[in-house]
Amino acid sequence: MSSNIGAEAQAAYNKYLDAKTLDVKIRCLKEFLSLVPKHKATEEIVALNKTRLAKLRREQEDEKIRAKAGKKTSPFSIKREGIQVILVSGNHMPGVGKTSILNLLTGAAKNKIGRFTPVPEIGVYIEQKIKFQLVDMPSIMIGASDGVGNGKEILSQIRSCDCVVMCVDLSRDVNDQISMIEKELNESNIRVNMNIPPVLIEKTGSNKIQVFYLTKEAKNIKDLSELSEKIKEIVYASGIRNGTVKIYGKVTLDQIVDALNPSIVYKKVLILGTKGDLPHTQESFEDLKKHYSDNYPVILGSSAKKREFSPEFGKIILDFLKKIKVFTCHKGVIAEKPLILDSKMSIRDVAIKIHRSFYEKFDHAIVTREGARQYRKKCGLDYEIEDNDVIELFTI
Numbered sequence: 001m002s003s004n005i006g007a008e009a010q011a012a013y014n015k016y017l018d019a020k021t022l023d024v025k026i027r028c029l030k031e032f033l034s035l036v037p038k039h040k041a042t043e044e045i046v047a048l049n050k051t052r053l054a055k056l057r058r059e060q061e062d063e064k065i066r067a068k069a070g071k072k073t074s075p076f077s078i079k080r081e082g083i084q085v086i087l088v089s090g091n092h093m094p095g096v097g098k099t100s101i102l103n104l105l106t107g108a109a110k111n112k113i114g115r116f117t118p119v120p121e122i123g124v125y126i127e128q129k130i131k132f133q134l135v136d137m138p139s140i141m142i143g144a145s146d147g148v149g150n151g152k153e154i155l156s157q158i159r160s161c162d163c164v165v166m167c168v169d170l171s172r173d174v175n176d177q178i179s180m181i182e183k184e185l186n187e188s189n190i191r192v193n194m195n196i197p198p199v200l201i202e203k204t205g206s207n208k209i210q211v212f213y214l215t216k217e218a219k220n221i222k223d224l225s226e227l228s229e230k231i232k233e234i235v236y237a238s239g240i241r242n243g244t245v246k247i248y249g250k251v252t253l254d255q256i257v258d259a260l261n262p263s264i265v266y267k268k269v270l271i272l273g274t275k276g277d278l279p280h281t282q283e284s285f286e287d288l289k290k291h292y293s294d295n296y297p298v299i300l301g302s303s304a305k306k307r308e309f310s311p312e313f314g315k316i317i318l319d320f321l322k323k324i325k326v327f328t329c330h331k332g333v334i335a336e337k338p339l340i341l342d343s344k345m346s347i348r349d350v351a352i353k354i355h356r357s358f359y360e361k362f363d364h365a366i367v368t369r370e371g372a373r374q375y376r377k378k379c380g381l382d383y384e385i386e387d388n389d390v391i392e393l394f395t396i
């Protein structure tokens, strides 16, 4: 920012950039605008930030309206905003500290800590300009998959979210907590940290079931003809009489069963150990990592009481979801909010995501990449984007 604005205003602006909630952002931006000297040299910066403030206020109003409207409808139907992250725990061990974590990260639900959470509590966590919607779910009861304790509503939200945070109290039996949640998720057809099976099953007009192995990895599976027979049996038992089964990689029979079931969803779940300030929780955390790292690539510790939490929570989630953020740019002005895309995507995906017309009329893109050999590069549609790229699209 320009050196004309003064140290106090700069400090307020920095606070605004670091702010993690809408309320704090608004407060800091208002403070900045009251401190910044008003003259010709600061005219543009003041106008720009007034626009930002108005936009943030609109967002705040919208949130209030939605919160009110939400109360009239089911509190379990949550309008998704940004990257939705759901905090879950098992009700057989209540009070693991989900609401405390929600409050620590977003400021929401302060007076609800220490009381049973009957309906979802929602907060907004912002890191590096990326918005994460944190949902503190009522804990899952035994039998939730059969509908016990709003189980259907809770599990239906989990099915559609981006990432699940399984909260476990490190001062109590963690195996018991994890196995209970895993059971309910599994019985609701939610697969935890598993890859989507490399299988495509299509009904065809031919009068038989055919199995094709289409990649080198698939062709290298042992006893292919025996496997094919078993696959055909399973597919036949599902009611399909004519069809093709295309296999793209190493596959198990359980995965074939899952591939035949359209209600299966695959969710990324990370484990968050809570109450890391209590005695013996460090040992418990080490044990947790030792026994669960194979199935849970991300295991974090925390203490809401000591306000200890990973400062890069958002980045950890993005990496876990294999997503990156890029910034679009128009006439040299970089968009304030990033676009979130799957890693390994190309300029084509960016163009389509912004608007199809950008793809249809695409001429070239200019990609600015910090630290790259070529800082600004002219690129075509196939160019692979990376985290933090600034991308300007030009059409014909």
Ligand SMILES: Nc1nc2c(ncn2[C@@H]2O[C@H](COP(=O)(O)OP(=O)(O)OP(=O)(O)O)[C@@H](O)[C@H]2O)c(=O)[nH]1
Binding pocket: 089, 094, 095, 096, 097, 098, 099, 100, 101, 112, 113, 114, 115, 116, 117, 118, 138, 139, 274, 275, 276, 277, 278, 302, 303, 304, 305, 306
């Ligand atoms: N020592 C310690 N206590 C904590 C910590 N986090 C939460 N607690 C306490 O644990 C109790 C339960 O915390 P909550 O955040 O309400 O737990 P919850 O998971 O939301 O509980 P439910 O809504 O009933 O599922 C409260 O008394 C908190 O003060 C922590 O990091 N350390």
Ligand SMILES: [Mg+2]
Binding pocket: 098, 099, 100, 112, 113, 114, 115, 116, 117, 136
């Ligand atoms: Mg709670």
